[in-house]
Amino acid sequence: MEEEQFEHEEPCDEPLETAAPPTLLKALNHIMGPVLDREHGSLLYNVTNCRNIDPGAVLLFWYAFELAKRRGRRARIFGRGELIAELAEHFSHYRGDQPDDASTTSRGLYPLRSIQNEESMLAELDEWSRSVQEGTTASPEQVALWQMQIAEVTTNAFQHGPMHKKRETMPASIVAGKASGQCAQLAALDFGSTIPRVICEVASKHGISGGDDSLIEFACGKGITSRSVRQNQGAGLYSLVQTVHENGGTLQILSRNGLVHFCSGQVYGECLPCRHDGAPALDGTLTVINLRI
Numbered sequence: 001m002e003e004e005q006f007e008h009e010e011p012c013d014e015p016l017e018t019a020a021p022p023t024l025l026k027a028l029n030h031i032m033g034p035v036l037d038r039e040h041g042s043l044l045y046n047v048t049n050c051r052n053i054d055p056g057a058v059l060l061f062w063y064a065f066e067l068a069k070r071r072g073r074r075a076r077i078f079g080r081g082e083l084i085a086e087l088a089e090h091f092s093h094y095r096g097d098q099p100d101d102a103s104t105t106s107r108g109l110y111p112l113r114s115i116q117n118e119e120s121m122l123a124e125l126d127e128w129s130r131s132v133q134e135g136t137t138a139s140p141e142q143v144a145l146w147q148m149q150i151a152e153v154t155t156n157a158f159q160h161g162p163m164h165k166k167r168e169t170m171p172a173s174i175v176a177g178k179a180s181g182q183c184a185q186l187a188a189l190d191f192g193s194t195i196p197r198v199i200c201e202v203a204s205k206h207g208i209s210g211g212d213d214s215l216i217e218f219a220c221g222k223g224i225t226s227r228s229v230r231q232n233q234g235a236g237l238y239s240l241v242q243t244v245h246e247n248g249g250t251l252q253i254l255s256r257n258g259l260v261h262f263c264s265g266q267v268y269g270e271c272l273p274c275r276h277d278g279a280p281a282l283d284g285t286l287t288v289i290n291l292r293i
Helices: 021-031 033-037 055-070 082-095 118-135 140-154 195-205 212-219 236-247
Strands: 008-011 043-046 075-078 109-115 173-180 183-190 250-256 258-263 266-271 282-292
Touching (some): 021 033, 021 055, 021 258, 033 055, 055 082, 055 109, 075 082, 118 173, 195 212, 195 250, 212 258, 212 266, 236 250, 236 258, 236 282
Parallel strands (some): 043 075
Antiparallel strands (some): 109 173, 173 183, 250 258, 250 282, 258 266
């Protein structure tokens, strides 16, 4: 059988991790850069020498492949060992190639899946909590609290306004997670109107100016919401930030050109440059939560 040929090979020799700003930006550049910064040619991501990948990077791979497909380009991953097996498990689960049965899933892994509405979100969080309890020593009470607070992560797409027309055929949100040892990560990538777009009008009324990072940080404040309905009092993102802080974990939000990192009670923000074609760094919202057990 003739070997498949690719025009561009993209070596990924470093860990693809998203729990801290430097590593997230490297993963974003390695995974999304080849698709966004090159107009033509098929792509082969070589992860043979990559030592680790976390759920946030898995979501970026999914998005890179989706964009490549929409642009009429091929994109594949090549590698060996445990990392490529883990990636295969994520994508097989997303495609429905594997039964949706915890007994068929690697211990502590919450494989890639899409979320289309708030009802399915609640069911998925039940499964995520089971994966955390299976992969770590966290107590049921602790996991139940996280499950309640983390609901905000997977509702971003439903709270951030209508989907853009060009993305009507995409899932509202994709999620993945992993729990092992002393850490549990849950990552979500949604394709709503993004936090900066939605919150900018409210922020301007409060005298908030600056880049997308300032808008994201503002959106995470207590009582801040872009909705004026009674049932939405702006507690979601703020409560999530507080939960992560009390746990000693970290929270990262990347939306358009804004990157905000919450760690040890401190907030670090960075406004990223647009890509060469004027597109934002990420036309969506990536949220990565890391909790300590």
